[in-house]
Each structure stands twice: as C-alpha cells, then as structure tokens.
Amino acid sequence: MSRETIAHTVFSSAAWLSAACTLMVFGFMAVLGYPILRDGLLWDMLSGPWSPMHQSYGIRPMIAGTLWIAFFGLMLAAPLSLGCAVLIQVVAPRGFGRLLHNVVHWMTGIPTVVYGFVGIFLLVPLVRQIFGHGSGLCALTAALMLAVLVAPTMILFFVQGLSQVPRSYLTAAAALGATPIQRLIYIMLPNAWRTLSAGLVLAFGRAVGDTMIALMLAGNAVALPHSVLDSARTLPAHIALVIAADFDSPEFRGLFLCGLILYLFTLTASLAVRCTVTSGRQRP
Amino acid sequence: MLCFAAGGWCGALDAFNGETGTIRISGGTAHIPVMKEAAARIMSSHPDIQISIAGGGSGVGIKQVGEGLVDIGNSGRSPSDEEVHKYGLKMFKWAVDGVGVVVNPKNPVQSLTTAQLKDIFAGTLTNWRQVGGSDKGINLYTRDEASGTREVFWKKALAKGDITPTANVVPSNGAMKTAVANDPWGIGFVSVGHIDATVAPVALNGVVPTLDTVRQGTYKVARGLYSNTKGAPTGLVQKFIDYLFSPEGQEIAADKGFIGIK
Numbered sequence: 001m002s003r004e005t006i007a008h009t010v011f012s013s014a015a016w017l018s019a020a021c022t023l024m025v026f027g028f029m030a031v032l033g034y035p036i037l038r039d040g041l042l043w044d045m046l047s048g049p050w051s052p053m054h055q056s057y058g059i060r061p062m063i064a065g066t067l068w069i070a071f072f073g074l075m076l077a078a079p080l081s082l083g084c085a086v087l088i089q090v091v092a093p094r095g096f097g098r099l100l101h102n103v104v105h106w107m108t109g110i111p112t113v114v115y116g117f118v119g120i121f122l123l124v125p126l127v128r129q130i131f132g133h134g135s136g137l138c139a140l141t142a143a144l145m146l147a148v149l150v151a152p153t154m155i156l157f158f159v160q161g162l163s164q165v166p167r168s169y170l171t172a173a174a175a176l177g178a179t180p181i182q183r184l185i186y187i188m189l190p191n192a193w194r195t196l197s198a199g200l201v202l203a204f205g206r207a208v209g210d211t212m213i214a215l216m217l218a219g220n221a222v223a224l225p226h227s228v229l230d231s232a233r234t235l236p237a238h239i240a241l242v243i244a245a246d247f248d249s250p251e252f253r254g255l256f257l258c259g260l261i262l263y264l265f266t267l268t269a270s271l272a273v274r275c276t277v278t279s280g281r282q283r284p
Numbered sequence: 285m286l287c288f289a290a291g292g293w294c295g296a297l298d299a300f301n302g303e304t305g306t307i308r309i310s311g312g313t314a315h316i317p318v319m320k321e322a323a324a325r326i327m328s329s330h331p332d333i334q335i336s337i338a339g340g341g342s343g344v345g346i347k348q349v350g351e352g353l354v355d356i357g358n359s360g361r362s363p364s365d366e367e368v369h370k371y372g373l374k375m376f377k378w379a380v381d382g383v384g385v386v387v388n389p390k391n392p393v394q395s396l397t398t399a400q401l402k403d404i405f406a407g408t409l410t411n412w413r414q415v416g417g418s419d420k421g422i423n424l425y426t427r428d429e430a431s432g433t434r435e436v437f438w439k440k441a442l443a444k445g446d447i448t449p450t451a452n453v454v455p456s457n458g459a460m461k462t463a464v465a466n467d468p469w470g471i472g473f474v475s476v477g478h479i480d481a482t483v484a485p486v487a488l489n490g491v492v493p494t495l496d497t498v499r500q501g502t503y504k505v506a507r508g509l510y511s512n513t514k515g516a517p518t519g520l521v522q523k524f525i526d527y528l529f530s531p532e533g534q535e536i537a538a539d540k541g542f543i544g545i546k
Contacts, residue, residue, distance in 0.1 A: 135423035
C-alpha cells in the first residue's frame with residue numbers, strides 16, 4: 001500500500017472513531033431513557049415540578065435554571081470579553097495587551113472546582129450582603145462565576161476573530177485617515193462578526209455544560225426560579241445530586257432525559273457555530 | 285504508639301497480622317471520620333493492607349456495595365427491604381448518630397419546638413423574627429434525596445413534614461456545615477458528631493443535641509450507622525468489621541462523636 005493510502009486509512013478511521021463515540025453516547029442515553037417514552041412520561045417530565053414524594057419527576061425547573069444561569073453568565077461575560085479582546089488586539093497590542101493575553105491564556109487552564117470553591121467563600125457572602133436578604137446562593141452568583149469561567153475562552157476566540165480581518169482592508173482604511181478606533185468600528189467588527197458570534201455560541205455550550213460552579217454556588221433548590229436571586233438547579237448539578245439514587249428508580253431514569261437535553265443544547269450550539277463560520281468562508 | 289500505651293487494646297489490631305489485600309469503602313459521609321481513623325491505624329501497623337475510603341452518601345454506599353464496586357458500603361440509614369433483597373446485603377450497625385439542627389453561632393435563636401421546625405422547613409415560617417430572632421429571612425439548607433442524614437431528620441425531627449422546594453440543597457455533612465457557618469441567617473441539620481465551634485446546635489423541644497443526650501436517649505432524632513456488605517463478609521473485610529465492633533473501634537467511634545453500640 002502506498003503511503004497515501006495508509007495515511008488516508010489511519011486518519012479517516014480516527015475521524016470515524018470520534019464520530020462513533022459521540023453518536024454512541026447519544027444512543028446510550030436514548031436507549032436508557034426509552035422507558036420514559038414507553039411509559040408516556042415524557043411530557044410530564046418536561047413540564048412538571050420535581051417532587052419524588054408526590055411521584056412527580058419533572059425537570060422543567062432544571063431546564064429553566066440551566067438557561068437562566070447560562071444566558072445571564074453570557075450577558076455578563078460578552079461585553080467584558082469584547083472589551084478585553086479589543087484591548088489586546090487594537091488598543092495596546094504591545095505591552096499591556098500582550099500581558100493580558102498571556103494572563104488570559106493561563107486562566108483557561110484553571111479547573112472549575114477552584115472557581116466554585118473561591119465563590120463559596122468570597123462571592124456568596126458578598127452577594128448576600130449586597131442584596132440584604134437571601135442566602136447568597138442563587139442564579140446570580142453562579143452566573144457571575146460562570147462569566148469569569150467562560151470569559152478567557154471567549155476573549156481568545158474574539159482576539160483571533162479580530163486578527164483575521166485582512167490586513168489590506170486595514171491599511172486601506174489607514175491610508176484614508178481612519179483612526180484605530182474608527183478602523184475597529186467600521187472595518188474590524190463588521191468583518192469579524194461571524195467569528196465573534198461563533199465564540200459567543202461556543203461559550204454558551206460551555207456555560208450550559210458546567211457542573212461544579214452551579215452545584216456549589218447556585219443553591220440547587222428544586223423549585224422553578226422566578227428571579228436571578230432565587231436558588232436554582234441546573235441539569236448537570238441535578239445529575240450530580242441524583243446519581244446516588246437507586247438504579248431502578250424513576251429519579252434515576254429521568255437523568256438520561258437530562259443528559260439528552262444537555263446533549264441537544266450543546267449540539268445546537270455546535271451546529272450554529274459551524275453554520276456561521278462556514279457560510280462566512282464562502283464569500284469572495 | 286497507642287499499642288505501647290494501651291497494650292491490652294492492641295489485640296484488635298493483631299487480628300490483621302499476616303493479612304494483605306485491599307478494602308474499598310464508600311458511602312455515608314458521617315462515617316468518614318471513623319473510617320479514616322480506623323484505616324490509618326490499620327495501615328500504619330500493617331503496611332501490606334490498603335484501605336481506600338470514599339464518600340458519596342448513604343445511597344451511593346448501598347448501591348456500590350450491591351454492585352460489587354466496593355467491599356463495604358456505609359449508610360446512615362438501614363437499607364430498605366428491597367435493597368437488602370435485591371443485593372443480598374448484610375448490615376452491621378456499629379454506632380448511633382444523632383442528627384441535630386444547627387444555626388450560625390451569631391444567631392440568637394437557640395431553641396425550637398417541633399411545630400416551629402416543621403413550619404420553618406415547610407416554608408410557612410419565613411422570618412427569624414417569628415421565632416424570636418432578628419428581622420431577617422430564614423435561609424434553609426437541606427441535603428440531597430439519597431442522604432441518610434436527611435432521611436432521619438425528615439422522619440424523626442420533621443415527623444415526615446414537607447421540605448419546601450425553595451430550600452438550598454448541599455451534597456454532604458461537611459458542605460452543610462460550611463454553608464451554615466458562612467450564613468448568619470441559615471438553618472440546616474448535621475450529624476451530631478460533626479457539630480463543632482463553627483455552628484451552633486439548636487435545642488429541639490428543650491433537648492440540646494449533644495453526644496450525651498443522644499446516648500441517654502433523651503434526644504430522639506438519631507439513626508444507626510451501618511456498614512453493609514454483599515453477602516456475609518469474609519477474610520480481610522470480616523476482620524475490618526470485627527475491628528469496628530472491638531473496644532478499640534468503639535473508642536474511635538466515641539472519639540469522633542458517635543455513640544458506641546455496646
């Protein structure tokens with residue numbers, strides 16, 4: 001066999017293997033969650049409250065909690081990340097920007113449990129003090145910490161997006177007398193918006209899937225959250241708390257539905273990223 | 285060191301002479317201090333024996349020992365009949381543990397009645413002012429559904445009353461202590477053996493949850509600490525269980541805040 005064929009076989013089997021693993025995870029959850037569908041419990045589980053004592057295993061409060069915390073965290077992180085990216089790429093590309101870039105690189109490596117731990121001792125009392133009531137364990141606290149978690153990844157993505165704007169556009173604008181900020185607003189941002197939105201969606205995928213921060217900081221109450229100051233439970237935290245239940249119990253079976261929904265969230269996010277990025281590439 | 289100082293009690297550790305192997309233990313978080321001490325003593329005098337201890341809660345302990353993932357599964361509640369039947373578990377109750385209501389040391393409220401406690405956890409009493417404290421909202425902390433501590437609290441202290449769905453849920457005794465110690469207006473419940481200076485116990489119907497009141501039986505909210513095995517234990521695991529029942533093992537349990545079975 002020629003080297004080409006060998007290389008082709010090795011790489012395509014690697015690709016197939018990764019795809020197969022992802023699909024098998026989906027299949028595993030679908031198969032083990034099938035009893036829910038068979039017993040006609042799907043709608044109840046998606047819309048009811050969580051109250052095992054009253055035979056109600058609804059995960060609607062958890063879905064709401066996940067979306068609240070993820071969106072809020074993203075809302076807090078996005079402007080901050082854009083600002084940092086602009087600083088790194090445009091305002092101070094040498095000196096402070098470079099330092100910030102290295103710090104952000106380093107921050108992406110911090111494990112989430114460290115953030116959760118720091119949050120319990122520093123952020124929770126602060127939130128409690130600021131609002132005067134409540135325990136400090138709420139969706140807001142989790143969203144704040146989540147923003148700190150996803151910001152480094154978003155910043156790096158945004159920086160890359162801004163740096164990929166063709167140099168010729170920028171030199172042309174500079175030749176016409178545009179200041180760096182004008183170049184940013186009129187040339188860089190419009191051209192980079194696909195990568196920017198991809199970064200946003202990717203960060204959403206990460207925010208939705210994070211377990212430790214929500215488990216330690218959001219309070220984990222089973223009630224549907226009505227405000228950001230309410231204690232909330234996310235789908236991953238719910239899985240972590242219920243996994244100790246008996247294998248045959250309906251609580252445990254409901255976990256596979258949780259997993260499926262999380263899978264769908266991240267899948268949608270990934271597909272959205274692919275669509276925005278690739279459609280951009282087709283432009284001349 | 286203890287062997288030299290209390291020669292007579294060294295006998296319990298002698299039973300492990302010549303043994304090698306591993307014991308895997310997991311389950312209730314309340315048992316962990318005793319397990320760790322026992323394991324430390326056994327492993328330091330018998331380096332060929334390895335004992336690994338994990339938490340996870342009573343539910344995890346029972347499930348894992350039933351599935352054969354660990355040798356000993358600890359639980360803070362007796363396994364239900366279905367669990368015993370399904371897994372063929374053998375239960376060994378080696379200590380009794382009280383579950384006490386705790387508040388932050390800065391909270392002036394030191395005593396509650398069962399009715400007040402039920403109302404607080406059901407969510408109908410929402411302000412500390414209503415039970416004699418300051419004008420602040422009550423922050424509830426409870427445990428996850430598989431917790432043995434929670435089960436005995438719900439059965440005996442709350443008389444099976446509802447726990448409001450807006451209560452914060454923490455995953456272990458240690459996390460409960462941290463939560464209440466950091467929250468001036470929080471209320472929760474922990475194993476009596478875990479109570480230390482960072483949290484203040486609350487008297488229930490006039491009885492303060494302490495080791496003495498649990499031992500004497502005046503404080504009624506108590507549960508047995510169980511170590512479960514799949515089928516009758518053999519070899520090293522049997523010796524470990526015997527060690528828990530030995531005078532030395534019972535002394536460790538008493539030391540860590542539990543009441544020995546004898």
